Amino acid sequence: MAKIVINREKCKGCLLCISFCPKGLIGLDKDLNRRGIKPVKFSRQANLNKGGTPPKAEKETSDCIGCSMCAIICPDCCIEVYK
Amino acid sequence: MEKTFKKPQSLRDISTHYCPGCGHGIAHRLIAEVVDELEIRERVIGVAPVGCAVIAYDYWDFDCSEAAHGRALAVATGIKRVRPQNIIFTYQGDGDLAAIGTNETIHAANRGENVTVIFINNAIYGMTGGQMAPTTLLAQKTVTSPEGRQERLHGYPLKISEILASLRAVKYVERVSLDSPKEIIEAKKAVKLAFQNQIDNIGFSLVEILSPCPTYWDMSPKEAMDWIRDVMAKEFPLGRIK
Numbered sequence: 201m202a203k204i205v206i207n208r209e210k211c212k213g214c215l216l217c218i219s220f221c222p223k224g225l226i227g228l229d230k231d232l233n234r235r236g237i238k239p240v241k242f243s244r245q246a247n248l249n250k251g252g253t254p255p256k257a258e259k260e261t262s263d264c265i266g267c268s269m270c271a272i273i274c275p276d277c278c279i280e281v282y283k
Numbered sequence: 284m285e286k287t288f289k290k291p292q293s294l295r296d297i298s299t300h301y302c303p304g305c306g307h308g309i310a311h312r313l314i315a316e317v318v319d320e321l322e323i324r325e326r327v328i329g330v331a332p333v334g335c336a337v338i339a340y341d342y343w344d345f346d347c348s349e350a351a352h353g354r355a356l357a358v359a360t361g362i363k364r365v366r367p368q369n370i371i372f373t374y375q376g377d378g379d380l381a382a383i384g385t386n387e388t389i390h391a392a393n394r395g396e397n398v399t400v401i402f403i404n405n406a407i408y409g410m411t412g413g414q415m416a417p418t419t420l421l422a423q424k425t426v427t428s429p430e431g432r433q434e435r436l437h438g439y440p441l442k443i444s445e446i447l448a449s450l451r452a453v454k455y456v457e458r459v460s461l462d463s464p465k466e467i468i469e470a471k472k473a474v475k476l477a478f479q480n481q482i483d484n485i486g487f488s489l490v491e492i493l494s495p496c497p498t499y500w501d502m503s504p505k506e507a508m509d510w511i512r513d514v515m516a517k518e519f520p521l522g523r524i525k
Contacts, residue, residue, distance in 0.1 A: 214304035214504040272464040275308030281288035
């Protein structure tokens with residue numbers, strides 16, 4: 201089982217990690233960070249961004265395979281991957 | 284659980300001033316990772332450009348110098364000749380390397396200075412507000428070409444990497460992209476080889492990195508990544524040029 205840890209205060213909300221997560225395990229946080237931006241969140245809810253469509257079925261974050269795609273694409277080095 | 288991906292030590296743990304989705308953050312991280320892996324942190328000296336990356340030295344945790352606009356390779360030449368044991372690299376954008384600094388770039392390459400050049404090509408001037416750059420694509424809209432770049436008025440996109448590759452003293456030129464995790468891994472290999480060449484005294488090495496500027500391309504970060512892959516990489520083909 202793998203997991204990621206997101207630094208929500210450094211996140212600028214570019215959402216690239218959401219686009220590249222092959223399992224759809226990253227969603228938007230509902231709370232703002234100190235920048236006033238909605239950061240991403242390692243969440244069960246495979247959310248979102250495609251035109252505000254409602255989330256499909258809830259997904260377990262235990263699906264994470266630790267592929268690091270989100271961390272590699274993150275321009276702000278906000279994501280750490282554990283495996 | 285073991286940490287398999289973390290911030291490189293050569294990158295400071297502070298937030299950058301770049302826009303969301305900007306490629307500079309990724310490129311900074313790649314350089315920091317390569318510096319860590321080659322264990323040259325005590326020897327490396329970066330030369331920051333003028334442009335969006337003007338305060339890159341705040342983000343890297345190793346020695347850096349600043350250069351006047353376009354003159355990074357002239358400064359790097361001086362540092363390398365005085366301190367040949369150090370590893371010198373310049374980090375320049377297209378406005379810096381391919382516009383105001385074309386003169387310094389071509390002559391440093393022609394002299395075969397043993398330095399590494401990281402050239403960030405985002406086809407636009409980011410820092411000053413999205414004006415047309417020499418690398419802007421035909422028909423690309425910018426604030427100074429609102430109807431798109433036209434070859435009769437503005438000429439064609441300048442392919443500085445191909446120009447430099449034609450010089451005898453240039454040893455390594457490769458064009459890479461940041462449009463997906465796969466390409467970023469390829470980009471890191473190219474950056475690492477460019478640094479390794481300098482350590483092995485091979486000579487002038489340049490890596491051109493196609494990088495997104497979502498703010499002035501007027502796109503979302505994901506659309507900008509797709510645009511690099513679908514449009515920009517057609518005009519600037521990826522791969523090893525020399």
